[in-house]
Amino acid sequence: MKKMIVVILSVIIFSMVFSATITEIKAKGKLLVGTEPTFPPFEYVDENNNIVGFDIDIAQRIADKLGVKLEIVNLPFDSLIPALMQNKIDLIIAGMTITEKRAKVVDFSVPYFNANQSIVVREGEKFRPVKLEDLKGRKVAVQLGTTGDIVVSxxxxxKVVRFQKFxxxxLELQNKRVDAVVLDEAVARAYVKKFPKFVVSAVIDTGEKYGIAVKKGNSELLNFVNNVISEMFKSPYDLLVEKWFEKAQQ
Structure with a gap:
């Protein structure tokens, strides 16, 4: 029994430590980036069925710097970290907020985007919450595993109702089965602009920062990603912000 326990522990430890090096990523010729593409303008599926967005452009730049092809792996948001830990993907770029809990199991890049949460309700109704506490006693829809899920929980x-897709x-809000939706401000504003039947009732200053997740201990890849982000802040980053966030407001 003791031998069996040692073997199991060894497998777990090996799984936690082993991750693709930059040399191995270049050898396979592609960078596997996990995301959940229902989060415009960060990542979403366009009219041509391509996954595009702010995060995808950042992922493409990292792949270009590595000299490999970018391959986007479409996964549910709450499956992204397990996939990274199991070596099914190399990076997570998915509008993921850096939190202490997540940082215990993955390593995060330097922050690349500052974000807040927002409360969205139906237009034309009297209910206009201005803070999270105003949602007490109400049914609130969130995307599973997101910061919105965390703060309302x-x-x-x-009464929290969770969904795989925001x-x-x-849809639950539209059908009056919930009273509000809580999600990231940039995404909420883009969605409300497209569907004016909803309105952003309040923005909650949560001081969130998005980061790119790398497997725990893969300092080589993490440093590379940090260098790419640092380079982008010097010029291309502003162009990406203008490209995706001004487009979302049109």
């Missing part, structure tokens, strides 16, 4: 009086959360 901390308030026990809120668009399903909005």
């Amino acid at each position: 901390e308030i026990s009086e809120i 668009t399903d959360a909005f």
